[in-house]
Amino acid sequence: MDREEFEEIAQRSRDEAAAFAVHVNICTSSGCVASGCEHVKKQAEAEVQSRGLQHTCRINGVGCQGLCGSGPIVSVQPDNVLYHKVKPDDVADILDHVGQASVPHLELRQDSPFFERQQRVVLANAGKIDPEEIETAMAAGAYGALLKVTTEMMPPEVCKVITDSGLRGRGGAGYPTGLKWGTVAKATNSTKFVVCNGDEGDPGAFMDRSIMESDPHRVLEGMAIAGYAVGASEGFVYVRAEYALAIKRLKRAIHQAEKRGLLGKNIFGSTFSFSIELRLGAGAFVCGEETALMASIEGRRGNPRPRPPFPSESGLWGHPTLINNVETFANVAPIITNGSAWFANIGTETSKGTKVFALSGKVNRVGLIEVPMGISLREIVMEIGGGIPNGNQFKAVQTGGPSGGCIPADYLDTPVDYESLRKLGSIMGSGGMVVMDDTSSMVSVAHYFMAFNMDESCGKCIPCRVGTIQMVELLKRFTAQRATHDDLVLLEELCDMVSQTSLCGLGQSAPNPVISTLRYFRDEYLRCIAPVTESA
């Protein structure tokens, strides 16, 4: 495919869409599937048929709009009306109102902070395009950035744009993406790989799933651009097997991109070739760790290995390998298209761009949000999230999942950036954000995460394998209100020892949920210590 053909396809798809006066966009992502969007879609299609509207009104299956708590979500264009909790019976009502007023009891007002505070870069097309039809993605600009790099830019220029943008890894640690690309690009080996980390193991997070389900092409395009920049011609997307819909859509997207020549040999007539294969995880959180992930792609047990050597020097089958997170890759195309300065303008001094969070727990509005870095936790929880339900008090917000920590009310005005969260003893993490109210016990939250880490420990190294179960057993004594002061001393010693001596990031950060709750809610632990009784 060349530029002309590429633009023609995009234009044709835009023209086709424009031929319809009305578009009814129904979210078909996991959250809405769970609340029955498929029945709504069927009903809408039948209704349009029976009203003879098939030439003026198009029913589109689209990606996630973020309101996963109130699905199924339906939006009507060009009226720009959003409906929530739509049932098949509501469809007729909605169609009756097209072009006029909205159906009041179903409408979701878009002038609320939930919409106004968000800024969509990664999710710009989510909810707008049909993730199963490449043409609709192309109409929205997909693969335009790949066209630009392969026809107008040299690989080092691409690395430089990414470096200048200030993009940092969205998988948790926030490593500068441009720096990583540069390292892999410098390696002189002829075989290199690009890996997209879609393992998303944090049990309270679904950002990456949503991106892969709603706009898979953006991830593939980011990988291909990375491949061009670092000199790799093969890529892998590693997705957890539980994400059936994301897998289905990625497979389809890869297939369609190959058919269109957007992946494969000599992309856009250049000398650059790039193919992408899908690999499934099989239920192991530790496989999100990069060395374990590579072992898994190689068909082995997901045991991490010591670093160095880092994957950028010696990765898959010993070749230099670039590993980035799904959201990191999803940021690449917009940066190429709009320039590094545009991206660097969003966010704070050290943390650029936006971040997608999965907001859940005790907030009024749960769902998927994308906010500019630097926004305060208060704005996220109280405004976007709409505050705490049932008249309860906010207590803490947990970020970073099982590797992160809890941030108490006193720090609600902290800006969300890598450094600020770390200073508070938590981490940005991959984007899980769980709100807790005054009915939540912090000791049991700590126990919950420690039990998770214990279950997910690979068992290779002693401190993590045995240390996590020791801490779980100690925390059980606390939740059962029969702990002693010695237990607390031992718990703190274990936190230190396990974090300092474990082999990989899982063990090293496993104590974080305990350390952070001890830091801010120590009195809750002390209250779990049984009064000393005279023993017989």
Place this chain on the structure above:
Amino acid sequence: MSSVKTLKINGKDVSARTDDTILQVIREHDIFLPTLCHIEGLSAVGACRLCLVEINGSSKLRSACVTQVEEGMEVVTDNERLQKYRRMILEMLFVEGNHVCAVCVANGYCELQWLAERLGVDHTRLIYLHPDKHVDASHYRYAIDHNRCILCARCVRVCGEIEGAHTWDVAGRGINAHVVTDLNTSWDSSPTCTECGKCVQVCPTGALFKKSRAIGEMAKDNHFLPYLKTMREVNKNDR
């Protein structure tokens, strides 16, 4: 580029070959450093974490067995913090399995027992897990007592890397990890085991043993795998 690197270990200048690991240099200079998963001649996995050392005053610890030497590196192998961590690692092994040294074939020959003595582990505050583990004594010559296994995976590596039989591997994960022969089938029915005895030879504890040895009679045949050096052999003059 020179083929020699100079570095400091515990304040003393030493020289090393470029591709040496810190552990190799430490061993060459007769400096004591506890190890359990490592065995010279097999791939290094960095799993037991006993060989952690401090480098250049950084609080981030590195395992000596998998870390390459670098010019000007300053390595500290022993201080209070490291000792504390190492003792805790050993304590973890004792509470994880069921180690009853008095009735163990390896009594007096066990690397775990020897290290515990050497590092002064005489009690633990950790919680004994008392796991329900079994013994496979189906093989006519050898047996495995999982109660004594510390999951160092030496048996797995020697059987795969040296003997090429790959009878052993680690199964399960986390606290439920355990070594298995073939499809977790009994050892006597193994279609892959050549009965070479290498796994028994490298096992640091009494987990793998030759049958019909009485308690504490498990002298290892040191001439048998001369190219594999365990920590005890290396440190044999150390007591």
Place this chain on the structure above:
Amino acid sequence: MVKATEITPPTDDVRWRIVNATMRRYGYMPQALIETLHSVQEAFGYLDDAALTFVSQRLQVPLSKAYGVATFYHFFSLKPPAAHSCVVCLGTACYIKGSEHIVDALADSYHIKHGEMTEDGNFALLSAHCVGACGLAPVAVVDGEIVSGLTPDNAVNIVRGKIDQENNGHGS
């Protein structure tokens, strides 16, 4: 020793063709182990010794390695699945909203522990870390369908009701 290419599936069940197709796609390379096990589990519901032996011989992976991989990943099961299952989500969002107590209620009702199957193989009580419906927390997946609005009090009735309904639906 038998040549790898001469190794035939344990039975003449047609489902082995799917498994074979997966291995062929990866050129029978050892790296295809996990993908192949996915294929076996999808076709047969679980991995038994015969399947593991066949796959490991065909891909020239040691038996113990295949077993190690199959038991490392919790997605794989070495036992046949129960006729019905309820997977309670224990993801953070569901946990914060009390899903742990739902597990307890179901465990009490079926007299099994979480992670176990009833003796007759009819029902398994499982849990997952996030089934991806955090917005509807707490949720469970009963025989593949997401059920929300659960509480420790109503969970037993809802789950039992759903399973009964299915049993009747399938007529007997």
